[in-house]
Amino acid sequence: MGTPTLTQTPTPTATQSAGSGLPEQTAPLTIYYIAVGDNGVAGPGLGCGDSLVATTTAPVRFTDQVGPSIRTLLANKDHEIGQSGLVNALYQSDLSYVAGDLSGSTITIWLEGQFRLGGVCDIPRAKAQLEYTAMAASGATSAQVVVNSRPIDDVLSLK
Template sequence: MTRPRLTALSVLGLSGLMVLTGCFGPPSPSPTTSSAAPSASAGTSTSPSTTAGATTTATPTTPGSTSAAPTTPAAAPPSSVPTSPPPTQEPAPTGLPEQVAPLTVYYVAVGDNGVSGPMIGCGDSLVATTTAPVRFTDQVGPSVGTLLANKSRDVGLSGLINALYQSNLTYLGGELNGSTISIWLSGQFMLGGVCDVPRAKAQLEYTAMAASGATNAQVFVNGRPIDEVLSLK
């Protein structure tokens, strides 16, 4: 069997066809698919950005609530401020200075007619006596208290008497107002007769005046003036 012989022209034509076939063959995979992946990725990335936007919107509220916290100490009520005086303040000293001295107490010289001291009713005299040194701050209280505490009628061997020896009286307090000393007593008088009334009154008044340096005296017993109380005796 005789094979057809290929001429040079046939060979060239076949080669040209093959070249054309290579140029116009099936199209290669489109690169658009791989390029779309970044687009999809970019599109997907917009979703986190939306979430980030929501987070960004909520973030300012946290500092706002935190900044309000410091206002709590500033709004403390005024009652928290201490009202007590500073510890450096000291109270002003009160009362009289303490001292040691004898006390002056008055008793009665019956029938002396003012020879030994101030004359009082029934022709008697008041005579000042002194005690041993006593420590005190207010001399009026100790002096009147010493007089009221003496429960003996006779004052030693002096010949003086104490018209208050039977009375049950207690010193409550005293006040010096100018040249007048006022003293307050509680209790009851027990006197031996009409002449003991001026004697008891004079003993109290003169003892209080000597202790305070006053020139006048007022005596109150159970809140009433002594003259009113002794008028019933």
Template sequence: MDDSTAAISPRSGPPGTTVQITAAGLVANTEVELGVGQVASEYDVVDTAVTAANGTLNTTVQIPDYAETDAQWVVVVEEPNGAKTISNEFDVTTSAALFDSTQIYLIAVGDEGQSGPEIGCGDSAIPVTINIEPTIAPLTAALENMFAINEQYYGQSGLYNALHQSNLSVQGIDIDNGHATIALNGDLQMGGTCDTPRVEAQLRQTALQYSTIDTVSVTINGQPLDDLLSAASS
């Protein structure tokens, strides 16, 4: 019985969208072919990749620029033995507007809600506008730019960055009916008890800036952020 699975994110977008594919249950340490094609049709091999020692695969594939609006595409992972694992469907939409700026959230220590939403330890979460490369995925860009800040305090602003010791990256983001599911990979490090609400605020508020998002759940290496923060506080 083949228990392999493959999932892509995002699940919709314009032609040319780059999707993240996450597969599991594959043969370990093996080169596989990656193909794209319309649902119930032939597919074209566009790349190869090597599976991890645990039989997983995390990589990206581009939906073709010539994909027609309203068509449904899938990504196919083919192993050397001919076994094929087919992803969930990608819905091709009309071309979306590109974002060239976004906001990240940092912390005003001891501000007590005067300059932004108040969080634990008497701090405030403060939005900071940054410029990004034009993209249809501004939340991914916002998070990646925030994770790239290695300084404890951001520039001359005096705003605190509770993520400065961490090494995180975005594995995938799925937005469904106003709920954003954000999957991160890497290492979360915090400097003390007060960093717990600060980390949570930076991640959640950065996502909640978008009108399409009402609620947020975050995982790091598959573990819920809430569980990780609770363990760190205990």
């Protein structure tokens, strides 16, 4: 009889968590930031000639990736993301994650609080950061963001 061989399980690892019905996992979170003025070279293009760029965190434990991903994005109060050249349009905002719901291929997230943006170009940046981070976390292909019970487009409207 030989000694059993232990193999390391690649992340994400899944174990059933109590209560939620979702498997507990350990994996990096994908958080989106902005490459200002690069005209869509680094990722999907946005208004004002910017790009949206995916970044990843160190591995974290979660049962539902949407909440931790959005909370991580909203908790980052740095305008510049290290030495990456990326920026966070949401760094001054006082927003908190309330809930998320995946229905078909659409993720809806509910937030409370206030946007504090640095100008008109931050409107599409903030919206894209929230939507793409939520889609990456949920596997959805579209996102809706509701802030203080209102659609994000109404909240961020200049009208």
